[in-house]
Amino acid sequence: MKKLFLLIAVFFLGFVLIACEETDDDTITIGANIYTYGDNFMNGVVRPELERYAEELGIELDIVDSENDQGKLNDQVDTFIARGVDALAINLVDPAAARTIIEKAQTADIPLVLFNKEATEEGVMDIYDAVWYVGTDSAEAGVIQGQMMVSDWEANPDWDLNGDGKVQYVLLKGEPGHPDAEARTLESVKAFTDAGIEVEELALQASTTWNTGDAKNTMDSWLTADWDDDDVEKDIELVISNNDGMAFGAVTSMKEADTMLPIYGVDALAQALDMIGAGELNGTVLNDGVNQARATLDLALNVAQGNDITEGTDWVVRDDGTKAVRVAYVAVTEENYEDFQ
Ligand code: GAL
Numbered sequence: 001m002k003k004l005f006l007l008i009a010v011f012f013l014g015f016v017l018i019a020c021e022e023t024d025d026d027t028i029t030i031g032a033n034i035y036t037y038g039d040n041f042m043n044g045v046v047r048p049e050l051e052r053y054a055e056e057l058g059i060e061l062d063i064v065d066s067e068n069d070q071g072k073l074n075d076q077v078d079t080f081i082a083r084g085v086d087a088l089a090i091n092l093v094d095p096a097a098a099r100t101i102i103e104k105a106q107t108a109d110i111p112l113v114l115f116n117k118e119a120t121e122e123g124v125m126d127i128y129d130a131v132w133y134v135g136t137d138s139a140e141a142g143v144i145q146g147q148m149m150v151s152d153w154e155a156n157p158d159w160d161l162n163g164d165g166k167v168q169y170v171l172l173k174g175e176p177g178h179p180d181a182e183a184r185t186l187e188s189v190k191a192f193t194d195a196g197i198e199v200e201e202l203a204l205q206a207s208t209t210w211n212t213g214d215a216k217n218t219m220d221s222w223l224t225a226d227w228d229d230d231d232v233e234k235d236i237e238l239v240i241s242n243n244d245g246m247a248f249g250a251v252t253s254m255k256e257a258d259t260m261l262p263i264y265g266v267d268a269l270a271q272a273l274d275m276i277g278a279g280e281l282n283g284t285v286l287n288d289g290v291n292q293a294r295a296t297l298d299l300a301l302n303v304a305q306g307n308d309i310t311e312g313t314d315w316v317v318r319d320d321g322t323k324a325v326r327v328a329y330v331a332v333t334e335e336n337y338e339d340f341q
Pocket residue numbers: 039040041042116117178180210242243244245266267287
């Protein structure tokens with residue numbers, strides 16, 4: 001009798017659980033992407049935190065790889081919309097293509113949080129009231145990296161290999177037209193000229209996916225190039241890299257050539273911190289992908305639930321027309337790298 005009762009109880013419990021699951025449409029579903037899983041920072045830092053934090057928040061996160069193809073991302077967004085997601089969290093492939101994505105979201109009346117690649121078209125954030133941006137202040141990384149390089153340059157007179165008082169540098173840029181790549185390039189070099197130090201760009205290399213392998217090949221060729229002017233001897237004296245992923249390639253190349261030059265990155269990836277400890281990288285700048293991922297989901301969840309966009313969080317949305325939450329960068333040197341490991 002007892003056994004039968006137990007059996008019936010278990011049966012009903014199971015039934016109730018299944019029924020709950022089927023009618024539980026309170027779960028918020030977010031359609032998200034990474035512009036390419038081939039990007040060290042986006043795939044190695046931002047994606048894992050999006051996945052972990054979504055679980056913590058009880059969000060159902062549907063995340064896809066856009067394979068560095070904006071056309072593919074457009075289709076993925078159509079699919080998310082057709083599936084009726086509650087919000088979109090989108091990492092543009094092409095920062096100039098924001099309008100297409102914003103208009104899709106607007107037509108479908110689905111809130112949209114863009115993250116990591118800021119829209120470059122002026123005024124485009126105003127066409128839809130339910131679109132926001134989560135990222136950084138692009139210029140800030142360049143300013144911080146520039147300050148580190150200037151103070152190290154001033155402390156190490158022997159870095160001026162030809163003694164002409166100028167910094168002969170090469171620069172690994174990242175994606176042309178990407179606000180981070182453009183602003184970092186300008187600001188890091190400007191730090192020298194602002195400090196009254198002359199600079200000479202020997203070469204600059206762009207790479208749409210901020211890629212380690214490309215940077216390695218580029219550095220291989222830079223290290224074997226002859227930079228001398230007719231009568232002036234010139235060598236590479238500084239390697240500026242707009243992210244750590246490309247710096248890794250350059251360091252590998254320098255190790256192979258047995259020529260270690262001063263080199264700086266951005267992102268503060270785990271491997272970069274180890275390299276600072278090993279004396280292979282002079283500095284980097286923390287790009288706080290963990291907090292960018294959290295802000296992205298906090299905003300998306302709030303708006304999907306009909307709350308105020310920053311309700312229950314410490315995020316601040318700028319009211320300067322950018323509708324952006326900007327997470328701060330932090331300088332990372334051999335003095336403090338251990339704090340970030
Ligand atoms: C930057 C980051 C780069 C790359 C890029 C992709 O913020 O520093 O390493 O991930 O975003 O958009």
